[in-house]
Amino acid sequence: MPDKLKISSSHWVLIVALLATAFACYLLIRPYVNSIMMAFIISLLMFPIHEKMESKLPSYPNLASLLSCVILTFIIVIPLLFVFGAIVQQGSKFSQNVYQWVTHGGIQTVFNHPLVVKVLAITNQYLPFDEISPQQIAQKVGQFATTFGSNLVGISAKILGDATSFIMDFLLMLFVLFFLLRDHDKIIASLRHIIPLSRSQEDRLLQQIEQVSKSAVMGSFLTAIAQGFAGGIGMWLAGFPGLFWGTMMGFASFIPVVGTALVWIPATIYLFVTGDTGWAVFLGIWSVALVGSIDNLLRPLLMQGSAGMNTLLIFFSLLGGIQLFGLIGLIYGPLIFAITIVFFNMYEEEFQSFLNKQDNS
Template structure:
């Protein structure tokens, strides 16, 4: 008995030391966790293609991984550069036209519109604020327009910094991806070896992580892409720069609750103010029905995975992940919820006799 107690104490010391070392290691890699997780997700999505490449080069694992990373780079970077340059061109053109409109009396024309005059009169009558002064509004907008150029310079500098950070993170992601693809089988075998679970339980956890990681990417980013494409097409038909505003709608779709309405509602109001009520009606109906249905049906369908998470859980996993982790939380949140559900199912199976006894008494 004393020897068994001694062994048990030694084990607890080892577990505590391992936990402390793991926490310290996490602190070291925490600043780079985003690229590491993205490399893990992309390795799951890209692994079938890598298998075909490595099958043709069975004795050259390093070359196979390099070719896979190179192929992935061309698949991601070149389309992004083309789209990004088009967005910058359309965005700069739109910004210049907006600035010219602001400085050539466009605001006065809008404020003099009969609908706007009636709306301001209702505000003055029913809202407990100071009466709205059209001249004061024009003055403030003109002051804002005078600062527009400086803000454009700051935005350009920020975009340049973001592009630099993206390039650094992308290179780090590729570096991690190389080892994940090359040593895939060894990594999976190591994870299975250290997990204190049975083989069936390991299969359940690992399969669920893989499934939900894939569905999180598909659910979030493919839905955003589909909404951006559908919304950008409608904006282009209505006379707006389609690629620019479609991209803005794709980013806005990642915001829970409001989503693409942040873009198309102001656009619809603008079309009403300039007298294009037919296009305003088309844009409102298209975005509310078509773009909205993409988010309501495509995202839950792609993100349910094998765990069968309900739409309510998916919703809270997304907004919770965004709140805690930022944009990468779109992936972290569903994975955390899915692992929790799988562990809960394993708990039910492992303690089914105890739970049945509790129910009977």
């Protein structure tokens, strides 16, 4: 057993002061924590590329880090600009088609469908609501369609504001990423020196943080891309704007439990009540068999390295992460769970003799 560390009163004053100033620093950087964390996680993903840059430019660490950031920018930003432009174009065209469909009696055709008539009759008979009138619903939809143009302007302004915020966060993330890549060895050495753990425990902790960060990013974002791609193809074959709705399905895949069903179920119902029964059946089967299987198979496969977490823990880490932190919680949730499991294993090893003695008592 190592000698016990003797902590004097002056040491306690120093520890308390350090914690207080560290908390004050956290308050200063709290608005930028997500950008810093994303820079940290992306630095783990980019480090193999950056090591090649460093090997070719050993005397120019600043240039190597700059080139790594430029490569990341081309990998992420340039494709996003093309995709965003196509999404805006398809979304605008789809909105115009919806407006034309509603104002030219399309909604009335839906309410005249025998299945819709039957569902409304059952609803009015058994549910304790006021009677649902198709005319009232059609009137509300018509009013929405009339004001859709002004609503679209407001939505566009919000999207523009979100895009501006995304660009600012991305630039801040690149700035932090530059220093993380350039000073990677110094940062790791400083952390090892400060953390009061053995070298083997530090190695395990850092390894799990790296592994879980990579698996969380791969598991969440690659699954979203795969589901958006497969869902977009299905929607395109069924006659919808494929890129627009594929992107919507990609975003919807981040929502636990319901996921892409938020998009393909209404689309399937629409096809069915408008008479495209064959395409409705196709889209339903395609979405359940292909898009749903991607989430059930690919996500657990990509996240299987999350510190030995089983599917139940991964599910609650994702669900709780989104609830607590928002979309970034898809990374924070598994990371918190994994670090907790690592510390629990360290505790079990450190107190193994005591725990065994307790089991035998």
